[in-house]
Amino acid sequence: MKYLFIYCAVVILACATTIRAQPLPSLQRQGAAGHLVVNGKPFLVLGGELGNSSASSADYMRPLWKKLQAMHCNTVLAPVYWELIEPAPGKFDFTTVDSLLAGARRHGIKLVFLWFGSWKNSMSCYVPAWVKKDYKTYPRAYDARGQAQEILTPFSANNLRADVDAFRALMKHIRTEDEKHQTVIMIQVENEIGMLPSARDYHPDATKAFHQPVPAALMQYLQQHRKSLAPALATAWKKNGTRAAGTWEEVFGKGLATDEMFIAWHFAVFANQVAQEGKKVYPLPMFVNAALNRPNVKPGDYPSGGPLPHIIDVWKAATPAIDLLSPDFYNPDFAYWNDLYTRPDNALFIPEIRFEPSVAAKVFYALGHYQAIGFSPFSIESTDAPEREPIGRSYRVLEQLIPQLCRHQGKPTLDGVLLDKHADTDTLTFGNYIFIVKHDYTLGWSPGAKEEAWPQAGGLILQTAADEFVVAGTGIVVTFVSAQASNGRTGILTIEEGEYREGRWVPGRTMNGDQSHQGRHLRFPVGECGIQKLSLYQYK
Known part of the structure; x- marks a missing residue:
C-alpha cells in the first residue's frame, strides 16, 4: 500500500506538471x-x-x-x-x-x-x-x-x-x-x-491632482520617445517649451487638450x-x-x-x-x-x-x-x-x-487590399511581380457597376514561393506585371480554386479560359468569396 500510494502521488504530480507545462x-x-x-x-x-x-x-x-x-x-x-x-x-x-x-x-x-x-x-x-x-x-x-x-x-x-x-x-x-x-x-x-x-473629472481630489506636477513616469516616457510621439502630444509639449517638469498646464498649456x-x-x-x-x-x-x-x-x-x-x-x-x-x-x-x-x-x-x-x-x-x-x-x-x-x-x-x-505575419510575403468606388485600385509588389488589384465592378460586367455606391471589396495575398501565391477575398480582380521591365512580361501559368483541409491544399477547378479571361486575370466576383492558388511566369 505504501508503494501504491507513492506511485499514485507521482502520477498525480506528473499530470499536474503536464497541465501547467502547457x-x-x-x-x-x-x-x-x-x-x-x-x-x-x-x-x-x-x-x-x-x-x-x-x-x-x-x-x-x-x-x-x-x-x-x-x-x-x-x-x-x-x-x-x-x-x-x-x-x-x-x-x-x-x-x-x-x-x-x-x-x-x-x-x-x-x-x-x-x-x-x-x-x-x-x-x-x-x-x-x-x-x-x-x-x-x-x-x-x-x-x-x-x-x-x-x-x-x-x-x-x-x-x-x-x-x-x-x-x-x-x-x-x-x-x-x-x-x-x-x-x-x-x-x-x-x-x-x-x-x-x-x-476631465472635477471631483475635488481630481482638481487637487490636476495642480500637482505631471508624474515623473510620464515625463520620462516623453523624453525617451520624443522622436515618435503622437503629433498632438508632441506639439503641445514643444509649444510650451519641452519642459522636463511642471504642472499639467505648465507642461502642456491650458485648454481641453490638457484636461484630456x-x-x-x-x-x-x-x-x-x-x-x-x-x-x-x-x-x-x-x-x-x-x-x-x-x-x-x-x-x-x-x-x-x-x-x-x-x-x-x-x-x-x-x-x-x-x-x-x-x-x-x-x-x-x-x-x-x-x-x-x-x-x-x-x-x-x-x-x-x-x-x-x-x-x-x-x-x-x-x-x-x-x-x-x-x-x-x-x-x-x-x-x-x-x-x-x-x-x-x-x-x-x-x-x-x-x-x-x-x-x-510580420513578413513582406503577406499583404491585403480594401476597395470601393472611390478607391477602386491598389498595387502590391511581391518579389519579381506587381499585383494590380481592382474592384470587380471596374470590369463593367455587372449591373451593379452603374450604381452610385459599390459594396466594399477586399482580399489578401500570400507569397508562398518565388512564383507562387495564394489569393483570397471577395469582389476583386487581379492582373500582373513584372517588377523589372528587363524581365519581360508576366503571364499566368496556372490558377486553381480549392480549399485547405487540415492544412493540405485540395484543388478544385483549374481556372482557365473564361474563368481567367483567357489568361488575363484572377477574379472573385462581388458576392463570392474563396481561395485561389496562383503560379506566374515571365516571358519575352
Missing part, C-alpha cells in the same frame, strides 16, 4: 507584427462580440452558439458583469461565467472576456448596486459644474480597491476552472473608458493597476478598447481620455501591464484609424466593429495588410440568417488559412 495564451512578436499564441500554436481571432446583455442569461445564450458556429467564429467576445458576479461585497457568483465556459467548450469556441467593471462606454452602469448606492464610499466623477455623474472617479482608492478585488476574484476563478482547457484566451479591462460630459491628457493618465493608471493585479493571479493577455472620436468634436462631447491615437502615448506610458490598445469601429476611415493603432509597440486587434456587410471585405484587409491578430463584429448573434451572412463566408475561407497567415 503555455498560457500569450502575445509575441514575429518580425514586424504581433502574434497571438494559444495552446502553444499561432492563433487568429475570427470573432464576434455579443450584444451587451446576451451573456447575462444561459437560456438566452443556448440557441446562439449554433449561430456562431454557422458563421465560422472561432472566438466569442463576451461580457462579464461586475453587478452579477459580486451581488454583495466579497460574495461572488460565477454562474454566468461558468455557463459561458461550458457553452464555448461544447461548441469548440474560444472566449475573450470583456470586464464590464468600473466603466462601460464611459458610464458606471455595471457596478454593483452596493457600489452605486454608497456614493460616499465609492465617489462619482464631477462635471465642470460640480454635478456628480454616473461615472466612478478614478481618483478614489476605494473605487480602485473594489474593482481590483472583483477582478482578482474573476481571474482566480478563470484560472481554477479553465487553465487546463484555455478556453479564455484574452481579457478586456473595462470598456470604452472616457469622461463625459466634461473633458490629465484624465487619460489617471484612467490609464487605474486600468493598469486592475490589469496588473489580475495578471498576478492569472497572466492572460489584456487589452483596453477605445470609442473613437470624430473630427471637430471636443473632448467631453466624446468620451474624453480613452486610449485614442492622439493621446496613445499617455496610455502607453501608464500601462505596462496592458498588452494592447484597440479601436472600436463605428465610423468610416477604416484604414486611417488602423494606421494609427498599428505601431511597433501595439499590434492591431479589432475587438468591436459595426456588424454590416462591409466587414466581410474589411477582415481580409485587416488580417492581410495590417496583419491584425483578430477581428470581431459587434452583436454578431443578432442575425436571423447566420448561414447567409457575408462575414461567415469570409471566416470560412480565413479559418482554412490560419496556419499560413500566422507563418507569414
Whole structure:
C-alpha cells in the first residue's frame, strides 16, 4: 500500500506538471507584427462580440452558439458583469461565467472576456448596486459644474480597491476552472473608458491632482520617445517649451487638450493597476478598447481620455501591464484609424466593429495588410440568417488559412487590399511581380457597376514561393506585371480554386479560359468569396 500510494502521488504530480507545462495564451512578436499564441500554436481571432446583455442569461445564450458556429467564429467576445458576479461585497457568483465556459467548450469556441467593471462606454452602469448606492464610499466623477455623474472617479482608492478585488476574484476563478482547457484566451479591462460630459473629472481630489506636477513616469516616457510621439502630444509639449517638469498646464498649456491628457493618465493608471493585479493571479493577455472620436468634436462631447491615437502615448506610458490598445469601429476611415493603432509597440486587434456587410471585405484587409491578430463584429448573434451572412463566408475561407497567415505575419510575403468606388485600385509588389488589384465592378460586367455606391471589396495575398501565391477575398480582380521591365512580361501559368483541409491544399477547378479571361486575370466576383492558388511566369 505504501508503494501504491507513492506511485499514485507521482502520477498525480506528473499530470499536474503536464497541465501547467502547457503555455498560457500569450502575445509575441514575429518580425514586424504581433502574434497571438494559444495552446502553444499561432492563433487568429475570427470573432464576434455579443450584444451587451446576451451573456447575462444561459437560456438566452443556448440557441446562439449554433449561430456562431454557422458563421465560422472561432472566438466569442463576451461580457462579464461586475453587478452579477459580486451581488454583495466579497460574495461572488460565477454562474454566468461558468455557463459561458461550458457553452464555448461544447461548441469548440474560444472566449475573450470583456470586464464590464468600473466603466462601460464611459458610464458606471455595471457596478454593483452596493457600489452605486454608497456614493460616499465609492465617489462619482464631477462635471465642470460640480454635478456628480454616473461615472466612478478614478481618483478614489476605494473605487480602485473594489474593482481590483472583483477582478482578482474573476481571474482566480478563470484560472481554477479553465487553465487546463484555455478556453479564455484574452481579457478586456473595462470598456470604452472616457469622461463625459466634461473633458476631465472635477471631483475635488481630481482638481487637487490636476495642480500637482505631471508624474515623473510620464515625463520620462516623453523624453525617451520624443522622436515618435503622437503629433498632438508632441506639439503641445514643444509649444510650451519641452519642459522636463511642471504642472499639467505648465507642461502642456491650458485648454481641453490638457484636461484630456490629465484624465487619460489617471484612467490609464487605474486600468493598469486592475490589469496588473489580475495578471498576478492569472497572466492572460489584456487589452483596453477605445470609442473613437470624430473630427471637430471636443473632448467631453466624446468620451474624453480613452486610449485614442492622439493621446496613445499617455496610455502607453501608464500601462505596462496592458498588452494592447484597440479601436472600436463605428465610423468610416477604416484604414486611417488602423494606421494609427498599428505601431511597433501595439499590434492591431479589432475587438468591436459595426456588424454590416462591409466587414466581410474589411477582415481580409485587416488580417492581410495590417496583419491584425483578430477581428470581431459587434452583436454578431443578432442575425436571423447566420448561414447567409457575408462575414461567415469570409471566416470560412480565413479559418482554412490560419496556419499560413500566422507563418507569414510580420513578413513582406503577406499583404491585403480594401476597395470601393472611390478607391477602386491598389498595387502590391511581391518579389519579381506587381499585383494590380481592382474592384470587380471596374470590369463593367455587372449591373451593379452603374450604381452610385459599390459594396466594399477586399482580399489578401500570400507569397508562398518565388512564383507562387495564394489569393483570397471577395469582389476583386487581379492582373500582373513584372517588377523589372528587363524581365519581360508576366503571364499566368496556372490558377486553381480549392480549399485547405487540415492544412493540405485540395484543388478544385483549374481556372482557365473564361474563368481567367483567357489568361488575363484572377477574379472573385462581388458576392463570392474563396481561395485561389496562383503560379506566374515571365516571358519575352
